[in-house]
Amino acid sequence: MSISQHPDYAEETQYLSHTLQELEKTLKIMQKRASDLSVEVHEKNRQVTNDSSQDYIDLMVGSALLSYASNKTEALEAVRQAPYFARIDFREDKKQETERFYLGKTSIIEEEDQKLLVVDWRAPVANLYYEGRIGENHYKAPQGEITGELSRKRQYVISSGALAGISDVDIVTDDELLNACLEANATNRLKEIVGTIQGEQNQIIRSDLWKTLIVQGSAGAGKTTVALHRIAYLLYAYAGTIAGDNFMILGPNQFFLNYISAVLPDLGVGEVKQSTFEDFARAILGKKFKIQDIHHKLRIFLRSKSKPEEIRWLKQESYFKSSQAFIHVCDAYLKHLESNYLPKEGLLLAGQPFMSYKQLQDLFLHSYRHLCFEKRIPEMKKNIQSKLRTQKAAMQKGLEEKCERLREKIIMQYPNDCPQRREAMKALYDKRDALLRNLEAESKTLIAKYLAKIPKTTGLEYYKQLYTDDQLFDQFVRPAAGDFADYLRQYTLEHIRRQTLELEDLAPAMLIAVSVKGLSKSEGIRHVVIDEAQDLSLFQFYMLKRILSNCTFTILGDLYQGIHGYRSIQNWDEVQRIYLPGESASDVKILQKSYRTTIEVVDKAGLIMERLHMNPSYKAIPFLRHGDEVVYQKLDYRSTIAAIGQSILQGRAERGYVTFAVICKNQEDAATAYQSLKEQLPNVQLISEDNAVYDGGISVLPSYLAKGMEFDAVYLPWADASHYGMDALDGKLLYVSMTRALHSLYLYYEDEITPLLAC
Numbered sequence: 178m179s180i181s182q183h184p185d186y187a188e189e190t191q192y193l194s195h196t197l198q199e200l201e202k203t204l205k206i207m208q209k210r211a212s213d214l215s216v217e218v219h220e221k222n223r224q225v226t227n228d229s230s231q232d233y234i235d236l237m238v239g240s241a242l243l244s245y246a247s248n249k250t251e252a253l254e255a256v257r258q259a260p261y262f263a264r265i266d267f268r269e270d271k272k273q274e275t276e277r278f279y280l281g282k283t284s285i286i287e288e289e290d291q292k293l294l295v296v297d298w299r300a301p302v303a304n305l306y307y308e309g310r311i312g313e314n315h316y317k318a319p320q321g322e323i324t325g326e327l328s329r330k331r332q333y334v335i336s337s338g339a340l341a342g343i344s345d346v347d348i349v350t351d352d353e354l355l356n357a358c359l360e361a362n363a364t365n366r367l368k369e370i371v372g373t374i375q376g377e378q379n380q381i382i383r384s385d386l387w388k389t390l391i392v393q394g395s396a397g398a399g400k401t402t403v404a405l406h407r408i409a410y411l412l413y414a415y416a417g418t419i420a421g422d423n424f425m426i427l428g429p430n431q432f433f434l435n436y437i438s439a440v441l442p443d444l445g446v447g448e449v450k451q452s453t454f455e456d457f458a459r460a461i462l463g464k465k466f467k468i469q470d471i472h473h474k475l476r477i478f479l480r481s482k483s484k485p486e487e488i489r490w491l492k493q494e495s496y497f498k499s500s501q502a503f504i505h506v507c508d509a510y511l512k513h514l515e516s517n518y519l520p521k522e523g524l525l526l527a528g529q530p531f532m533s534y535k536q537l538q539d540l541f542l543h544s545y546r547h548l549c550f551e552k553r554i555p556e557m558k559k560n561i562q563s564k565l566r567t568q569k570a571a572m573q574k575g576l577e578e579k580c581e582r583l584r585e586k587i588i589m590q591y592p593n594d595c596p597q598r599r600e601a602m603k604a605l606y607d608k609r610d611a612l613l614r615n616l617e618a619e620s621k622t623l624i625a626k627y628l629a630k631i632p633k634t635t636g637l638e639y640y641k642q643l644y645t646d647d648q649l650f651d652q653f654v655r656p657a658a659g660d661f662a663d664y665l666r667q668y669t670l671e672h673i674r675r676q677t678l679e680l681e682d683l684a685p686a687m688l689i690a691v692s693v694k695g696l697s698k699s700e701g702i703r704h705v706v707i708d709e710a711q712d713l714s715l716f717q718f719y720m721l722k723r724i725l726s727n728c729t730f731t732i733l734g735d736l737y738q739g740i741h742g743y744r745s746i747q748n749w750d751e752v753q754r755i756y757l758p759g760e761s762a763s764d765v766k767i768l769q770k771s772y773r774t775t776i777e778v779v780d781k782a783g784l785i786m787e788r789l790h791m792n793p794s795y796k797a798i799p800f801l802r803h804g805d806e807v808v809y810q811k812l813d814y815r816s817t818i819a820a821i822g823q824s825i826l827q828g829r830a831e832r833g834y835v836t837f838a839v840i841c842k843n844q845e846d847a848a849t850a851y852q853s854l855k856e857q858l859p860n861v862q863l864i865s866e867d868n869a870v871y872d873g874g875i876s877v878l879p880s881y882l883a884k885g886m887e888f889d890a891v892y893l894p895w896a897d898a899s900h901y902g903m904d905a906l907d908g909k910l911l912y913v914s915m916t917r918a919l920h921s922l923y924l925y926y927e928d929e930i931t932p933l934l935a936c
């Protein structure tokens with residue numbers, strides 16, 4: 178049936194054109210308001226003086242209104258071509274009439290009578306669309322639970338302001354909109370999915386801001402997408418409480434952050450802090466060292482020439498520095514630093530005990546315990562100063578009184594004025610004055626002299642001392658590291674000598690640095706989204722929770738894709754113990770349905786995890802979308818390259834594919850494949866750690882950089898037994914590579930296909 182034959186076509190077309198007209202009206206008003214307010218705020222900014230708090234308040238109010246008007250203008254401009262994507266019809270139990278709610282990316286209100294034409298997708302009633310089924314239903318609103326009858330869920334395809342499709346659905350999973358969305362070809366960035374958010378995704382998106390969430394989601398389950406929509410939702414639901422710059426996204430690399438973050442403006446989200454773990458570390462530890470490339474060790478493990486002994490030691494080093502045992506080492510060391518931070522002496526004022534070491538320690542260790550070491554010092558200073566004022570006054574008084582008593586004694590001794598009496602008096606007053614002067618002078622410098630004895634060592638220096646100082650190393654590290662201690666020390670000292678830290682050193686060094694100096698750069702962060710969280714170590718998780726103790730977290734990852742197993746977490750229980758202590762395992766949310774790829778690809782990739790006996794409850798379940806069979810071809814290398822080149826050209830011409838990835842196990846193989854493909858495909862690009870931006874098109878890349886990405890067609894040129902053996906790391910790299918394919922997947926091998934996939 179053509180759209181114009183739909184029984185509601187006329188009515189729907191009319192609603193659309195009315196909405197578009199109103200949108201244009203509102204847009205004009207908002208544009209004018211934004212421009213007027215911009216002038217006003219600029220003017221106020223010039224006039225504001227330090228002594229007028231009213232000026233300041235006016236400026237703040239003006240800026241807030243300006244920000245609202247500018248954001249609304251942008252939001253309305255973004256939906257000019259498609260102001261809504263769905264409608265729900267709902268009759269509240271208490272009401273006679275069924276209401277219609279059109280849902281869009283931003284609300285649209287009729288100018289004259291303020292009627293709500295389009296409801297923002299984040300509004301409570303929209304839950305009915307995402308989670309409700311036709312029939313009796315309910316949703317949570319600020320005023321309480323609203324119950325009623327959901328009689329329609331309708332989806333629209335609106336293109337360039339014209340109605341192109343209408344379909345009524347029950348659950349959102351069955352809908353054509355989602356299918357159309359998933360069948361579309363990839364672009365060079367992640368998409369927004371407000372029209373097709375699934376029930377289980379919706380629950381995560383709308384979870385309470387003040388509760389930490391851990392999400393285990395299979396490859397393509399929408400973890401990253403959900404995380405970004407969650408930020409958009411929280412900004413809407415907690416407007417006034419939290420703003421964009423109160424969020425921080427931690428992602429695995431800049432390349433990935435650029436790829437995902439382009440979706441934020443589409444969702445009306447700006448100013449969210451984004452960082453890799455290494456950049457976050459730099460902000461805390463400073464710039465006086467290099468960070469070893471985070472894939473350095475992985476590359477050694479993947480190099481065929483690497484010696485097993487070397488691999489074993491390197492893994493052990495990473496494993497130890499990421500472990501609970503090393504957390505204990507660093508905590509004990511921190512305690513030691515804390516106890517020995519103050520000079521081991523009390524304070525004397527004019528030769529008299531003023532404050533004992535114990536009293537000073539008590540202030541430092543107990544009274545200001547909630548502060549980092551350095552911030553305790555000014556507080557202690559204030560406390561000592563106040564005590565000093567009292568003590569000085571008491572001592573002055575004591576001196577005066579003593580002087581008075583001595584004066585009376587002199588008078589008794591010499592009842593009449595005589596040279597001896599005058600001399601004795603003079604000596605008495607001179608001594609008193611000298612003592613008072615001394616008291617004055619000492620009280621001025623006492624605190625400064627004492628504080629000057631406190632070392633100015635940075636957290637990073639303290640961390641290094643753990644290895645450079647024999648005594649510290651033997652006291653703290655050696656007992657925990659055992660036989661492996663000497664290797665660990667030599668290895669780390671070698672890095673320190675080269676002014677380099679490994680990823681494994683960053684979390685402990687940050688923990689110490691923040692305990693010593695505090696966290697000025699990250700003040701204001703209230704919520705942290707950690708994506709690809711399976712690759713973080715226990716120590717990284719522990720440190721983040723310790724130093725960002727006022728934040729809540731959304732932690733998302735897939736343990737099947739944990740390619741840094743030698744340092745990263747092995748299960749979510751470890752993370753849960755830190756972030757959700759006392760809660761049950763069911764508090765880890767599981768997303769199993771995979772939306773990215775086809776049933777054929779998910780099934781084949783799933784074989785790997787079965788063969789590696791990975792936890793079956795993390796298995797990806799494909800969304801009902803069939804595609805091409807996965808292609809396996811036994812070819813020599815030259816023929817493989819020729820086949821890939823030909824297939825890419827065909828895919829582009831015949832299928833309209835726009836993104837292609839040739840994924841190799843490691844960087845060396847990727848470089849080889851790139852050189853070979855360049856002749857056939859001049860636009861091919863080789864992706865390495867140094868690329869910050871992904872432009873789409875044809876890419877050749879190592880498996881570990883493919884994480885989080887997706888491509889229309891994926892090619893694996895060396896899917897053979899010699900590249901991917903029955904080993905967890907090989908299996909995970911292969912799994913990551915295969916699950917990047919949206920539509921087509923090709924595997925090539927020369928002798929034998931990898932046992933991870935063999936029939």
Ligand SMILES: Nc1ncnc2c1ncn2[C@@H]1O[C@H](COP(=O)(O)OP(=O)(O)OP(=O)(O)O)[C@@H](O)[C@H]1O
Binds near residue numbers: 394397
């Ligand atoms: N509800 C949805 N509607 C439409 N598309 C969706 C939906 N959920 C996920 N997708 C699509 O599925 C693909 C995978 O999403 P995303 O990259 O967020 O998954 P992920 O769980 O982070 O995957 P991975 O762990 O493999 O990186 C994206 O193209 C995304 O747009």
